[in-house]
Amino acid sequence: MTEQEALLVLNAVPDLGAIRIRRLLGFFNSALGVLRASLEELQGCGILAFQTAENIFYFSKDKFLQDEYNLMQRKGVVVLTCADQKYPVSFKELEDAPAVLYVKGDTEALSQMSVAIVGSRAASFYGCRSAKIFAGAFVRSGLIVVSGLARGIDTAAHQGSLEAGGKTIAVIGCGFNYMYPKENLLLMETIAQQGAVVSEFAFATPPLKQNFPWRNRIISALSRATVVIEAGRKSGALITVDYAIAQNKDVFVIPSNIDNETAMGSNQLIQEGARMALHPDDVLSAIKPGFVPLSCDDRQPLLSLTDEQLKVYPHIKNQPVHLDQLVRQSGLNISSLMNITLSLVLKRVIRQLPGQYYVRNEHA
Numbered sequence: 001m002t003e004q005e006a007l008l009v010l011n012a013v014p015d016l017g018a019i020r021i022r023r024l025l026g027f028f029n030s031a032l033g034v035l036r037a038s039l040e041e042l043q044g045c046g047i048l049a050f051q052t053a054e055n056i057f058y059f060s061k062d063k064f065l066q067d068e069y070n071l072m073q074r075k076g077v078v079v080l081t082c083a084d085q086k087y088p089v090s091f092k093e094l095e096d097a098p099a100v101l102y103v104k105g106d107t108e109a110l111s112q113m114s115v116a117i118v119g120s121r122a123a124s125f126y127g128c129r130s131a132k133i134f135a136g137a138f139v140r141s142g143l144i145v146v147s148g149l150a151r152g153i154d155t156a157a158h159q160g161s162l163e164a165g166g167k168t169i170a171v172i173g174c175g176f177n178y179m180y181p182k183e184n185l186l187l188m189e190t191i192a193q194q195g196a197v198v199s200e201f202a203f204a205t206p207p208l209k210q211n212f213p214w215r216n217r218i219i220s221a222l223s224r225a226t227v228v229i230e231a232g233r234k235s236g237a238l239i240t241v242d243y244a245i246a247q248n249k250d251v252f253v254i255p256s257n258i259d260n261e262t263a264m265g266s267n268q269l270i271q272e273g274a275r276m277a278l279h280p281d282d283v284l285s286a287i288k289p290g291f292v293p294l295s296c297d298d299r300q301p302l303l304s305l306t307d308e309q310l311k312v313y314p315h316i317k318n319q320p321v322h323l324d325q326l327v328r329q330s331g332l333n334i335s336s337l338m339n340i341t342l343s344l345v346l347k348r349v350i351r352q353l354p355g356q357y358y359v360r361n362e363h364a
Contacts, residue, residue, distance in 0.1 A: 007083060009065065014055050016052055023047050042057060086108075088222065096217060101218075104198075110222060115283065116219050119237050120231055121150050124256075125311070126305070127156070128155075131229050132163070139165070142288075145157055148236075173199075175203040178206055198218065199215075200215070200218065224287045225251065229254045230263040232262050232265050235265050241269065254278075306343075309340055309344055311331075312344065318360055320359045322356060324356075341358055
């Protein structure tokens with residue numbers, strides 16, 4: 001058995017976990033040393049509970065490795081352990097760094113400059129649109145977008161990255177024998193082709209509730225900064241923020257409506273002093289060396305619009321468009337549409353022309 005194989009085994013032992021694996025490696029000098037230890041030595045090391053020591057000693061090592069290697073070959077998954085040269089440098093000093101990473105896709109992507117986008121599963125149109133805009137801007141600037149493949153903001157961030165022709169990394173909270181959520185299976189396969197899907201869990205690990213907050217430390221560890229979009233008061237995205245702060249990473253928050261329940265947690269982060277991002281340049285200028293941000297006059301008005309306004313604004317271009325055409329394109333009734341266009345005029349992002357035509361303002 002090799003050191004890498006021994007790490008695979010330890011990573012799959014029930015109730016062990018990354019922190020205790022790291023401590024065991026220090027005590028026994030290697031993963032092989034841990035597996036070669038007697039039950040009495042494991043129980044006497046002062047790191048393990050009695051049951052956990054038994055879990056290690058009696059673990060079905062050979063069968064497990066045979067099953068894992070078969071699944072790796074069948075599913076196109078490779079493994080990086082903390083003993084491998086390609087293991088991400090950003091994990092090296094983390095006390096809770098994963099001992100093993102199962103990767104489907106480009107392993108090199110894990111060591112490239114990345115930024116995380118996280119937020120609510122019950123995201124609004126505004127939140128998903130913001131995630132796509134920011135993700136697209138990040139990948140066009142040469143960064144990789146990291147998120148968790150969950151519904152809502154995560155899905156939008158991955159989609160925005162792929163639509164812009166960039167790479168994205170999805171960190172999942174289960175083994176590759178499972179897909180959660182199931183509707184993102186096709187998205188996961190596309191991400192694996194244009195980036196990477198990552199898990200620290202053995203193939204047979206189901207999507208248990210406790211795994212998802214734990215995987216958030218990997219999302220932040222892979223990233224130079226974390227951008228939060230619409231996080232509720234108890235959102236898992238706030239756990240990612242806690243990890244990012246502990247890892248000395250930058251945290252940015254995109255503001256949302258103050259009456260939006262799914263954004264109470266992220267808005268509160270701003271109130272508590274988090275850095276506010278009104279444009280992707282606000283993030284890029286802070287984390288990317290040599291980046292020159294656009295002047296405020298050159299920026300597109302990305303974030304000052306409500307969900308209702310965002311149903312209309314994309315249909316108004318630099319060439320005049322008639323009110324009747326906007327009704328057809330937006331699907332809104334004429335009364336609602338006129339109220340929305342009036343609000344956009346008052347915001348000065350569009351102008352009304354004679355004959356019920358509308359056009360974007362010069363800098364909109």
